[in-house]
Amino acid sequence: xxxxxxxxxxxxxxxxxxxxxxxxxxxxxxxxxxxxxxxxxxxxxxxxxxxxxxxxxxxxxxxxxxxxxxxxxxxxxxxxxxxxxxxxxxxxxxxxxxxxxxxxxxxxxxxxxxxxxxxxxxxxxxxxxxxxxxxxxxxxxxxxxxxxxxxxxxxxxxxxxxxxxxxxxxxxxxxxxxxxxxxxxxxxxxxxxxxxxxxxxxxxxxxxxxxxxxxxxxxxxxxxxxxxxxxxxxxxxxxxxxxxxxxxxxxxxxxxxxxxxxxxxxxxxxxxxxxxxxxxxxxxxxxxxxxxxxxxxxxxxxxxxxxxxxxxxxxxxxxxxxxxxxxxxxxxxxxxxxxxxxxxxxxxxxxx
Amino acid sequence: xxxxxxxxxxxxxxxxxxxxxxxxxxxxxxxxxxxxxxxxxxxxxxxxxxxxxxxxxxxxxxxxxxxxxxxxxxxxxxxxxxxxxxxxxxxxxxxxxxxxxxxxxxxxxxxxxxxxxxxxxxxxxxxxxxxxxxxxxxxxxxxxxxxxxxxxxxxxxxxxxxxxxxxxxxxxxxxxxxxxxxxxxxxxxxxxxxxxxxxxxxxxxxxxxxxxxxxxxxxxxxxxxxxxxxxxxxxxxxxxxxxxxxxxxxxxxxxxxxxxxxxxxxxxxxxxxxxxxxxxxxxxxxxxxxxxxxxxxxxxxxxxxxxxxxxxxxxxxxxxxxxxxxxxxxxxxxxxxxxxxxxxxxxxxxxxxxxxxxxxxxxxxxxxxxxxxxxxxxxxxxxxxxxxxxxxxxxxxxxxxxxxxxxxxxxxxxxxxxxxxxxxxxxxxxxxxxxxxxxxxxxxxxxxxxxxxxxxxxxxxxxxxxxxxxxxxxxxxxxxxxxxxxxxxxxxxxxxxxxxxxxxxxxxxxxxxxxxxxxxxxxxxxxxxxxxxxxxxxxxxxxxxxx
Numbered sequence: 094x095x096x097x098x099x100x101x102x103x104x105x106x107x108x109x110x111x112x113x114x115x116x117x118x119x120x121x122x123x124x125x126x127x128x129x130x131x132x133x134x135x136x137x138x139x140x141x142x143x144x145x146x147x148x149x150x151x152x153x154x155x156x157x158x159x160x161x162x163x164x165x166x167x168x169x170x171x172x173x174x175x176x177x178x179x180x181x182x183x184x185x186x187x188x189x190x191x192x193x194x195x196x197x198x199x200x201x202x203x204x205x206x207x208x209x210x211x212x213x214x215x216x217x218x219x220x221x222x223x224x225x226x227x228x229x230x231x232x233x234x235x236x237x238x239x240x241x242x243x244x245x246x247x248x249x250x251x252x253x254x255x256x257x258x259x260x261x262x263x264x265x266x267x268x269x270x271x272x273x274x275x276x277x278x279x280x281x282x283x284x285x286x287x288x289x290x291x292x293x294x295x296x297x298x299x300x301x302x303x304x305x306x307x308x309x310x311x312x313x314x315x316x317x318x319x320x321x322x323x324x325x326x327x328x329x330x331x332x333x334x335x336x337x338x339x340x341x342x343x344x345x346x347x348x349x350x351x352x353x354x355x356x357x358x359x360x361x362x363x364x365x366x367x368x369x370x371x372x373x374x375x376x377x378x379x380x381x382x383x384x385x386x387x388x389x390x391x392x393x394x395x396x397x398x399x400x401x402x403x404x405x406x407x408x409x410x411x412x413x414x415x416x417x418x419x420x421x422x423x424x425x426x427x428x429x430x431x432x433x434x435x436x437x438x439x440x441x442x443x444x445x
Numbered sequence: 446x447x448x449x450x451x452x453x454x455x456x457x458x459x460x461x462x463x464x465x466x467x468x469x470x471x472x473x474x475x476x477x478x479x480x481x482x483x484x485x486x487x488x489x490x491x492x493x494x495x496x497x498x499x500x501x502x503x504x505x506x507x508x509x510x511x512x513x514x515x516x517x518x519x520x521x522x523x524x525x526x527x528x529x530x531x532x533x534x535x536x537x538x539x540x541x542x543x544x545x546x547x548x549x550x551x552x553x554x555x556x557x558x559x560x561x562x563x564x565x566x567x568x569x570x571x572x573x574x575x576x577x578x579x580x581x582x583x584x585x586x587x588x589x590x591x592x593x594x595x596x597x598x599x600x601x602x603x604x605x606x607x608x609x610x611x612x613x614x615x616x617x618x619x620x621x622x623x624x625x626x627x628x629x630x631x632x633x634x635x636x637x638x639x640x641x642x643x644x645x646x647x648x649x650x651x652x653x654x655x656x657x658x659x660x661x662x663x664x665x666x667x668x669x670x671x672x673x674x675x676x677x678x679x680x681x682x683x684x685x686x687x688x689x690x691x692x693x694x695x696x697x698x699x700x701x702x703x704x705x706x707x708x709x710x711x712x713x714x715x716x717x718x719x720x721x722x723x724x725x726x727x728x729x730x731x732x733x734x735x736x737x738x739x740x741x742x743x744x745x746x747x748x749x750x751x752x753x754x755x756x757x758x759x760x761x762x763x764x765x766x767x768x769x770x771x772x773x774x775x776x777x778x779x780x781x782x783x784x785x786x787x788x789x790x791x792x793x794x795x796x797x798x799x800x801x802x803x804x805x806x807x808x809x810x811x812x813x814x815x816x817x818x819x820x821x822x823x824x825x826x827x828x829x830x831x832x833x834x835x836x837x838x839x840x841x842x843x844x845x846x847x848x849x850x851x852x853x854x855x856x857x858x859x860x861x862x863x864x865x866x867x868x869x870x871x872x873x874x875x876x877x878x879x880x881x882x883x884x885x886x887x888x889x890x891x892x893x894x895x896x897x898x899x900x901x902x903x904x905x906x907x908x909x910x911x912x913x914x915x916x917x918x919x920x921x922x923x924x925x926x927x928x929x930x931x932x933x934x935x936x937x938x939x940x941x942x943x944x945x946x947x948x949x950x951x952x953x954x955x956x957x958x959x960x961x962x963x964x965x966x967x968x969x970x971x972x973x974x975x976x977x978x979x980x981x982x983x984x985x986x987x988x989x990x991x992x
Binding site (some may be wrong): 096097098099100101102103104105106108109110112113164165168170208209210211277324329356374379381382383393425430431432433434435436 | 452453456458537539615675686689693699700701702703704720747771772773775777779780781782783784785786787788800802812813814816818819820821822823824825827828831832834835837838855858861863867868869870871872874876877880
């Protein structure tokens with residue numbers, strides 16, 4: 094009779110990484126549907142390309158690194174990376190953009206650092222920034238909301254655009270594409286137009302931010318709240334990120350509403366909500382202490398505002414996240430919680 | 446209604462407590478053989494005072510305490526001592542430990558000279574502690590710290606005596622059954638303890654998933670009119686039964702790191718200990734039996750009153766477990782218990798539960814996956830930690846064997862409750878890593894201590910050699926000093942010889958050369974002689990002055 098003598102505890106909650114990643118994907122489904130409604134099949138095709146590439150790259154690198162394939166492919170982390178990257182790309186991006194971004198994210202940002210759990214930077218954001226810097230033209234060819242419905246650009250048409258660059262009705266991407274709301278605001282502000290004039294004079298602006306985008310934002314918000322409820326992510330990062338962005342935007346908005354867009358515009362514009370609930374909350378590259386996560390989230394919120402307002406890019410989510418990724422280990426070190434039985438002012442940590 | 450507090454984190458576990466609480470508790474069958482480890486407590490092992498072949502009676506002292514922090518061992522039944530030998534015990538490293546083996550005779554004959562006491566108030570607190578000590582009572586919640594020490598307030602003022610009936614681990618119901626069936630006895634035991642500690646008030650903390658136990662206690666507190674005792678239902682969250690956690694829930698106070706509950710005016714005992722104190726003081730009975738839950742893959746999960754030293758296999762068989770299909774036997778609960786490597790291991794004073802897993806039939810435990818994934822720093826562990834540690838960081842440093850840094854993150858405040866492990870989505874054996882790190886650090890400290898001793902010895906040796914060298918030199922010096930007069934004489938003789946030779950040479954020279962003093966007047970010659978004499982005198986003086 095051979096008895097199992099492993100050490101306690103002997104029971105487990107049953108939680109696993111695959112389940113967590115699956116829920117993250119599920120939480121994005123409503124937003125994907127909304128996005129597809131407003132911007133066409135591009136996102137779905139991009140997701141397919143990005144996820145396939147990410148999983149293939151993951152498998153290849155695992156093989157090269159002589160790691161077991163099954164547990165690391167089935168953990169779902171590569172799927173989430175691909176999904177998030179695709180969500181950040183213009184819907185009609187050429188296929189090779191998506192492939193390069195996803196492959197770079199997995200190979201360089203994740204696997205070369207040691208794979209799951211060891212990447213200091215958010216892989217999807219590394220992939221995105223690489224694309225943004227290398228292919229600025231392709232990365233800014235956004236389409237206005239509802240244009241796909243007006244022009245009836247269907248699934249097959251979208252496939253042709255993405256894979257062959259063939260546009261229907263002999264259109265070109267230049268004719269189709271259009272600046273995003275954030276980009277519009279930035280450019281026009283540079284021309285000394287006031288915010289209210291910009292918003293009134295342009296059909297892409299809705300109640301808070303861009304038409305379509307704000308609806309996608311709503312669903313992202315809902316999915317994110319569900320993730321918090323399911324305890325897949327903590328409340329600290331999303332709340333701190335949105336809170337700090339709102340506060341700083343509110344401050345400048347009150348100072349001069351003609352130069353600074355409203356806090357709601359910042360919250361629902363661009364990738365703020367996606368960052369708050371899905372990107373900044375990537376546990377591996379984020380801060381891990383409860384208070385550290387508040388600082389980390391707040392830092393991202395502030396950086397997003399700074400880059401959007403005074404930087405040269407219309408949106409700053411990716412840069413903000415990567416910059417705070419760098420700060421995460423230091424934040425963690427200085428934000429250790431007070432341990433039971435230890436006094437508050439007791440210096441924690443050693444001299445390092 | 447008492448205001449309750451919360452500790453950080455904790456987890457909600459499936460209770461599995463129904464099965465074993467259906468039947469009333471009965472004495473377990475008398476085993477053929479009793480195995481009584483000499484160490485069933487924290488501290489020094491007891492020293493046997495019987496030898497193989499001795500006949501012993503039930504309740505007879507068979508091993509006396511090693512020192513103050515120790516506890517005696519008594520024969521749980523009558524019979525013959527067959528051996529005092531190393532026997533498998535519940536030990537994380539599967540080590541054997543010295544045990545007294547008794548073959549029972551089935552007669553259950555008690556010793557006759559039991560010190561029965563009618564009223565504890567006739568005793569001084571010191572006498573009560575002595576009785577508790579003589580009865581071999583140790584903390585029965587699991588730690589096994591000798592109880593008489595925890596009944597000694599020393600120079601502390603004990604404000605609150607807490608009786609821990611939380612019993613937060615799944616499957617375990619022995620304290621619940623004890624409270625349901627022997628509430629009055631537990632309360633009398635509590636009053637004795639309060640008297641020993643001179644505590645102001647008492648709180649019995651019971652998790653609110655044991656309404657019957659709470660009702661029984663309430664009733665007995667009312668009946669006895671003990672208004673200084675408060676029965677407080679506490680929320681069912683694991684690990685409320687941890688001493689520090691229960692103190693926090695009931696008082697809002699934290700035991701200072703490295704300190705004792707007594708430092709904040711609190712003492713915490715297990716309900717089983719209170720019952721044992723009651724038996725010891727009112728009946729003069731030593732601790733030779735206790736309530737034990739037998740649960741898991743057995744036909745009849747239940748609680749038994751078990752003689753200390755009963756091999757767990759006897760208990761499993763009595764409850765309808767199949768000894769041939771056992772896959773795992775856990776002493777204690779599923780969160781903090783120890784998986785036994787041998788079913789002959791006995792139940793001891795601290796055994797509250799025997800949890801059985803079988804290779805066939807139901808698998809009652811959803812256990813951690815075999816293949817761990819890397820830590821993704823999700824922080825679920827930190828959210829679950831009842832001491833507010835950062836288990837993910839502890840894991841990181843344990844994995845990296847950074848034993849300095851891991852102590853900065855308060856490794857030694859970890860109570861090994863297993864909450865972090867339970868919630869970890871990467872299925873990392875976190876507690877295992879912390880135990881490993883603790884063991885390594887202890888080993889390093891031990892090594893350092895040895896190194897310090899060695900260094901000290903080396904320094905002493907160096908000093909001794911230095912001293913000896915110095916002493917030797919001094920001895921030589923003294924010796925030389927003693928020899929000096931003789932040496933001086935020899936020197937003078939030498940000098941005199943040289944002087945004489947020089948004078949002889951001078952005389953020769955003078956004789957050979959013309960002297961400018963030859964043709965002088967007697968007066969001049971006299972002056973010259975005078976001068977010469979003066980010079981000669983000065984010279985000798987000079988010579989005398991030279992050392």
